[in-house]
Amino acid sequence: MTTRSTALVVGAGFGGIAMAIELQRHGIDDVVVLEKAADLGGVWRENSYPGAGCDVPSPLYSFSFTAATRWPRRYARQPDILAYLRRVAHQYGVTGRIRFGREVASAEFDETTARWLVRTTGGEEYETRAFIPAVGQLSQPAYPDIPGSETFRGAAFHSAEWDHDCDLTGKRVAVIGTGASAIQFVPQIQPQVGHLAVFQRSAQYILPKRDHAYDRWYHAPLRTVPALQQLDRLGFWLYAEFAQACLSRWQALTPLFGMQAAKHLRTQVADPRLREQLTPDYTIGCKRILFSNDYLPALTKPAVDLVTDDVTEITPDGVRTADGTFHDVDVIIYGTGFAAQDLLAPMTIRGLGGHRLAETWRDGARAHLGITVPGFPNMFLVYGPNTNLGGSSIVYMLESQARYIRDAVSTLRARPDRYLDVRPEAERAWDETVQRRLARSVWTRCQSWYRAASGRVVSNWPGRTREYRRRTRRVNLADFRLGSASRHPSRTVPAD
Template identity: 40%
Template sequence: MNSPESLDSQPLEALIIGAGISGICIGRQLLQAGFKRIAIIEKSNDVSGTWLENSYPGCGCDVPAMLYSYSFAMKKDWTRKYALQPELLEYFRDCAEKFGLYPYLRLGQTVTQADWSDAEKLWLVKLQSGETLKTRVLISAVGQLNRPSIPSLPGMDSFQGPSFHSARWPKDFDPAGKRIAVIGSGASAIQIIPELAKTAAHTYVIQRSPNYIAPRNDHFYSSAARFLFKTVPGLAQLYRQYLFWSHEYLIYLYRKGSNWNRGFRSELVRKMRSRLPKALWRTVIPKYPAGCKRVLLSDNYLQSLSKENVTLCPEGAQGLTAEGVQLSDQTVPVDAVVYATGFESHPFLKSLQVTGREGALLSEAWAERPKTYYGIATEAFPNLFMLYGPNTNLGHNTIIAMIESQSGLITQCLQAMQRKQAQSMEVKSDAIARYDAQLQENLSRLVWTEKCGNWYTDQTGHIVNNWSGTVTSYRRQTKQLREEDFQFS
């Protein structure tokens, strides 16, 4: 098998940025399709992306593990319904090894700039090391949630204790006996706080805004169940299909102003009240429509708020002092501060300067909002493809299903270029316009457009992260490449 090191004298067929879930998927697809002159550039020292970078206490997935895995590489012996970070990391590492991707990886390297050469019909990709690689096709697999977002609070630099983002959790940090402030109450926070409450002297939950939280109903699989999944033909696949369709219908609960959505909220409120003391109902249960922000899953977060060594601070942090966190009416002394404040979900490809045809800058082209073709391609940037790009995130099902569809379509693009002996392909403006018009119409019907401060919405008020329908509809629309939507040259 060729490795990218042996291909320095000729352009790559494809260069993939990122070796997370998307990079592993498209790498496997391209190799299987016969594209061997590829390289995968990864800034970290190993594969797996999110599950390599996040290792905080309680870190795990909020999608069932049997569904949060590749359909073509099912793991049938997951230890529990919702896998934790170590098991997920092991799975994606194993996949990269099984797919034969490690020889194509360039680990610990960062792409800083990508320029399209109109003359050569190639992408010139610059690395932080100063090296420049030439590639016919450039594929972004950097994901949406990998740039930690830390709020700018007065006095942050004056705090004397350790402070860090949840995605940068120090391996040597021991919470035992410490007073800890967790700023944030979102997806990471609700996993961290119950774990801290076990050993920390006191945990302060600094909540900016509440979230709907449903029971996760997590459990370990029995040895008998794992044995049956591995040995009974089709059983694991059948269970995966059950999980898929039980999640797929949830998108209909997000219809704005619908009885479905009102009923969804009523059920969430009922379940939250059953796990909270009445004194916390007003501050912990949201008033905005259910689903406007991602509905979180936890079996123990709400209960942890009632522990003697946990204090909810619903007014948010006003700033930091040398010794603690300043609230609206007091300063709470703490030994450490954890920023469980999520990620910068847009602008897309912020850390990378991308220059397309005739000097077009991607940052300028998307200054108002990103307009793409199914999240994988955009006008004026030939041979540039994206995975988990704009408007391809989900609020109801497994993102891996979307990534598989995108990988399949991108592979078809490379095959079409090869078949036509074309040096470049670029999506047509009218194809983008048709797709975007339908996308915006569909998005307007969903609760994500309500004002709740979700991370899907950009500064212009547009939903730029989420897909507007079912996974099934996306699969259907991207199953076969429509060559008439592209210009080949």
């Protein structure tokens, strides 16, 4: 039996929940949300490693229409963010629309009906007017291609797939990778393990995290005077806009952040040799800037080794590096981030003429406004290419995209047998503008997960979030070709 709907959302993280709420708030009730896991939450469900948390202040890392006035800390931890998402989804009736345990295998646009046919790995079929992938850029854990990794006899897992049954007490643990996740879980596990070897490919710029617990004296005025909530959020947003502009336009100011990171390193690491190993050799901001108060001190402990030689091999008993040193370990934890370039993988998506999205994106993902792709009508991406941020809250961007997509879906509802296909010239003009601006940004100064193998910056937005909000305020139909189904589509019925 095929389930029909006006809109089908893939993923129940921040983006998927924002999208479903936006549609419902504007009278589009027949919405289906497919979630491959048994619970909602997206990255905040998956990343449950010790110390997992956000590096955007809590008042800004939340929906504008549902402010949380009981965050326990300025920078919320994973359990609190997940609880917030569950509460919001329940409050707005989204939870009942989510079909858990449904992983999308393929989606194909049918020109005869102007609808998408979506199939799950379990064999279920869904037919929808608007196909809205909201899986984001950071949903597929990336494992390094290291010879012999499959031969290791001990426990080995990625930080985004943390093995909570693995007791690290007294174990010799190798951490491969020193990105945003590693700097959070390394200080948490360091006192527990017997010995810790941290394998670093490149040093990170680390700034102090101005974190502190909130008490009732902070929350009480916010609950009493709603305007104070907006003022609190506004202050953080203005600073985030400043940071985003420094990375993309006002690069003369970025050395100020570098000086702060250098001072933080000097204060926390006394050993000059270790400090040299932890000093980055690239322009600040071209890779993600990290925030931590306890990562650097953890590396100074006696039972911790920072290894900067390349990992060349993994054996059944440990890790070998380029200098020939063999490190005996019992557990390997990969803190190697996500396959940000493999957007929408492993789904197979076919548009007009059966063309595959993977082929269209062979040189790197691209989309008009980060949302629509020529030749793939009625497909709207949430957290698509060039919508990531280097210095602000992605939740703000997700709300902007949700409003734009809702406007597009409303347009489709008013035209039952038509479809919206973004014009190639509109997408090309948008991409050329974005890439020209990105060429002047700090993100082209080194290789990072922001860039595809071709060198294109495919992840980040080059402006401020206010500009993106303005550009996505409404759908400009002049950017689209309004196509017609070759026969009238079957009548849409509410999803059960």
